[in-house]
Amino acid sequence: MARVLHRAAGGACACLVPLGGDSHQPHGAVIPSWCLSRLLPYHPLCFACRSLMPRTLDSQITVEKTPSYFVTKEAPRRIFNMSRDTKLIVVVRNPVTRAISDYTQTLSKKPDIPTFEGLTFRNRSLGLVDTSWNAIRIGMYAVHLQSWLQYFPLSQIHFVSGERLITDPAGEMGKVQDFLGIKRVITDKHFYFNKTKGFPCLKKSESSGLPRCLGKSKGRTHVQIDPEVIEQLRDFYRPYNIKFYETVGQDFRWE
């Protein structure tokens, strides 16, 4: 059984949702995500929220999901200080596609932002990429990983391929379950491929027992980007990707 603390809309808070058919009711407790990412975890509000959480039972694993922790400088130290045995799971995908997906998402909320090309380069003709733009910075996985390796051994970090999560969800979930040291409960029996959506969907959702696909904002058409810009970004990310593959001992084939 797993309990999931997940980031809510806007990334402002995380709330507790038990997974699985046990009788434990979800609690209304809310932990602001800045408890780990920005401010002190011992801030009174964080402390108060945490004290509202039910204790994790021996048969349960508590899972917290906040994508921004991977790129938050202080997060490794704070998580280590909270529990050095924490297992970390990171979903990674081709950083070029990731940047375009990120931009597509932002554009859907703020249609007035500059073009992708405009934000990507500090100087396009010189091929100078703006690494301070989050959509670019986040995909420099090798850089962020170094901060985590100062606190956690690689054996405590598992990388899920975002690409294989679509083509082989059961295979990726199998590896996650092995990494967590739990029985392989989620298998290919749980998924079907929805051609219209272009994504795997659950045959039966935990809550309603009905088929469930990812929401409308997932798998939406990406903004069209000049192929030359894509090529420049591929070149930019190549050394970071190679370093990342070497560090984790896994080739994600993002070429």
Ligand SMILES: Nc1ncnc2c1ncn2[C@@H]1O[C@H](COP(=O)(O)OS(=O)(=O)O)[C@@H](OP(=O)(O)O)[C@H]1O
């Ligand atoms: N389960 C699963 N499998 C494969 N891919 C997935 C999954 N969940 C989310 N995604 C894709 O990840 C991209 C960002 O997703 P999110 O919107 O959930 O991220 S975030 O909450 O905005 O950080 C977004 O990518 P694009 O659709 O290409 O833009 C999601 O489709």
